[in-house]
Amino acid sequence: MSGDQISVLAILALVVGLFLWGRWRHDLVAVSALLACVVTGLVDPSQAFQGFGHPAVITVACMLIMSRALQTSGAVEVLARRALPEKAGPVLSLAALMGVGALLSGFMNNVGAMALLMPVGIKLAQRLKLPPGQVLMPLAFGTILGGMTTLIGTPPNLIVAGFRAGLEGGPGPFAMFDFAWIGVPVAVLGVLGIALVGWRLVPKRQPAGMEGFDTAAYLTEARLLEEGASVGKTLGEIEAVLEQSGAQVVGLVRHEMRITAPSLQRVMRAGDVLVIEAAADSLSSVLSSLGLKLEESVRPPAREEADKDEPADAAEAAEGVARPGDHARDHQRGEGQGEHRDEGEADDERPSDKPRGDAAEIALMEVVVLPGSALAGRSASEIGLRTRHGLNLLAVSRQGSRSVERLRAMSLRAGDILLLQGPTAAIAEFASESGCVPLAARDLQIPNRRKAIQASLVMALAVGVAALGLVPAAVAFMGGVLAMLVLRTLPLRMAYESIDWPVIVLLGALFPLADAMQSTGAADLLARALMDWVARGDPVIALTTVLLVTMFLSDLMNNAATAAVMCPVAIGSAATLGVNADPFLMAVAIGASCAFLTPIGHQNNTMILGPGGLRFGDYWRLGVPLEALVVAVSLPLLLIVWPL
CATH class of the missing domain: 3.30.70.1450 (Regulator of K+ conductance, C-terminal domain)
Structure with a gap:
């Protein structure tokens, strides 16, 4: 074992250990690993930041932006409303909800899909008189399953495609729907299994309390x-x-x-x-x-x-x-x-002496009228809320009584909560001047039919262009982002805000580490040890081992980091055995998308922990059978679709 191999393996072991420990953020650990590789000479300083220009990193950023446009336009909500049955029982309702979540996750960020459908899931739980966790956990798992069906469904798929593109003499990256051959059967059977039986395995718990400020109607x-x-x-x-x-x-x-x-x-x-x-x-x-x-x-x-x-x-x-x-x-x-x-x-078009700014600054915010406020006894028309302050009064929440006046003519009282729309700075200035206290920005998406159609058409066009191979996926989706910004489907500032920068930093920093593992031969060394100690030269056992190890790591650390760490090992394993690398890379993609045992393996699992009233140990009850189902379905399909 050479000195470079010892160095890169030591850095890798430290990185995985810090990921599992969870004390430091994943992006900080990844950047530290990158700098350690530069200091030890494993990565040339001039090549240190090339990972941030990797096509997979660009595509992930573009998908996050386009997903945000689908959310803010109301396109996703229209689909969910039309697809979900109104009076069905638990099995059909859960199947429909998870099906919509899985479908959306195939073409947009699955965290965004979960965020949009979680309020729908909570209302469904109320209608079915079920504990929230028995609806939210199936929904979270459904959105995770849907992500493995397409190239853009989840970052691990893009990472795997990037490693395949880097194989010397290889066929290039995976295409848009190459993942569907395995992902769709797994997702369909997973959704059906959870809807029929799995949701009953989730412990019946009630949330201790919802966070945040809850206003009246x-x-x-x-x-x-x-x-x-x-x-x-x-x-x-x-x-x-x-x-x-x-x-x-x-x-x-x-x-x-x-x-x-x-x-x-x-x-x-x-x-x-x-x-x-x-x-x-x-x-x-x-x-x-x-x-x-x-x-x-x-x-x-x-x-x-x-x-x-x-x-x-x-x-x-x-x-x-x-x-x-x-x-x-x-x-x-x-x-x-x-x-x-x-x-x-x-x-x-509203006349106002307030500085305007572009549409990116428009926000929805709640403010409460304090005792002694200058607003008390006056209406929105009387104070010139639109003409003087550039704000819209969308709604008023008042405990205990209803006004019989028009909204704009309603005399405000101390304790009223106003839902205001306008530039954030203007709302803050108005609240300060008039004796109000801002409570919180409301993440409400007012449906806009024109923007919903634009966002859907641009997304479909970008997916079609990438699927047909006319241009690389990164170029197709960057074109889609540009089209949405030019059409003002999404404000420019919101485009930057929609990017999950820790994930981008994580990916950009880990790609050079993965390259160092391959260039020093450390990945081959790990693969050879894995083959000798576990697989003993059997390709099927080796493939199963790669899948299971990836699934285990994905339950404990970020799925993108898991894919970046396991791809070099998978490629090295295939090279050691002299077999096709495609099924091993696909096994990594599947395993990295199977974080069903803990709330920390995937953001969607974390999101439902509080609202679902769940505990750390509740996930494995449904997660273990589901992961067993994934292994039972995916392994035979891997050997058929991507033969060794």
């Missing part, structure tokens, strides 16, 4: 658009849909007349404004399911000055009675003129 106003799904429906039909999100209609505004107890048989018209009471986290699903748009997004700003002089409509006004001239005034103001504008565009 919000009172908000939403307008029916010309092309909206609610036009022509009765109010009763609309309320039946709202009940699924825990929301209700508490009033109707037609021709500026507030009707507090409208008949359920009343037929809705374009331009009607529904006064809806809903939880903050339900606003997005309410709007998308009924084709509504927040009133503040479509109401022309010039109207606000006129609103100051108009008295609020009496709550007890007779139903169906409108003031003379209201219809003409609505026609003049052009109710449809804002229908094709998104929130950012509506704000851009």
Whole structure:
């Protein structure tokens, strides 16, 4: 054993030990390992940072950005809402939920897919009267399984494809759907197994408490658009849909007349404004399911000055009675003129003396009105919230009572919680000046049909171009990112914020270490020892060993790091045995995506720990049978699809 081999193996052992210890972040450990390789002469200083330009690193960053665009546009929520059954039992409901999660994870970041579907899973648990963990753990495992079906489904697949591309005289990187031959059967059988039996293995625990500030129901106003799904429906039909999100209609505004107890048989018209009471986290699903748009997004700003002089409509006004001239005034103001504008565009046209900034600065934030605030007793129109401050009042949460006034005319009180939309700096300045305290930025995605279509088409085009091999995957997805930014499907600043920089640093720093393992012969040395001690020259046993070792490491440390460490060993094992390296690399890809035994093996497992009321030792009860199923299904398929 040479000095370089001893050095690189010592660094590798230290890296794996620190990964397992978990005291330091993975990206810090990876950078430390890279610098250690440079200091010991294993990596040339001029080549130290070439890993950050690796196609796999670029593709991961681009996928994170495009996934964020799918999230913020509401495209994913529309798919989930249409695919999930409304009244099915646990088996069918869980199968549908996991199926949607697996499908999404094949084409977007699986952590993003989990974040979007977790509120859906919690509501499903409430409907089925199940502990949250019995829904959230199957959902987490389903999204992890879905990631192994495509090249872009999870970072380990991209890493494996990158190592295959580096093989001398090899066939190049794996194609977009090469992973589907093994990944799809594993994911389908895994989802079915969990839906039929597996979810019952999850311990029945209730969460001790949800973190964060939980407000009461919000009172908000939403307008029916010309092309909206609610036009022509009765109010009763609309309320039946709202009940699924825990929301209700508490009033109707037609021709500026507030009707507090409208008949359920009343037929809705374009331009009607529904006064809806809903939880903050339900606003997005309410709007998308009924084709509504927040009133503040479509109401022309010039109207606000006129609103100051108009008295609020009496709550007890007779139903169906409108003031003379209201219809003409609505026609003049052009109710449809804002229908094709998104929130950012509506704000851009608003007169305000506040500095604007681009759409990237727009945020949704809750603020609470303090006692003695200058807002007490005044309405949004009176304080010029839009015209002077450049902010939209989307909803108001008030404990214990409901106002009978229009949202913009409602007199605010101490203790009211306001959901504001606008630039972060403007919200902070307004809160400071008016005696309010910002609570938290709400991660609510207001559906935008145009952006959802744009994001879906760009993603489909990028996937198609990469799948056909017209250009490398990194180039195809970088083009998709550029298209989304040019079309303003995603604000520029949000593009940078959507990148998981620790993962990017981790990958960029570990690639030179992996290269050093190969160039010094350390990877071959490890592989030879593994073959001699465990496999004893049998390729099938060797393949099984690589799969099991990768699965074990993935349960204890980052899956991308696991793939980067195991790929050189897998390639060395195949070379030692004189067999095809493809099944060994595929075994690494599968094993790195099978973190089902602990909450620390994958971010999706960590996300459900608190909301699901789960404990560290709860995961193996479902994880062990699932990993056994993965091994039983994938090994025969590996030998058939990628013969030795």
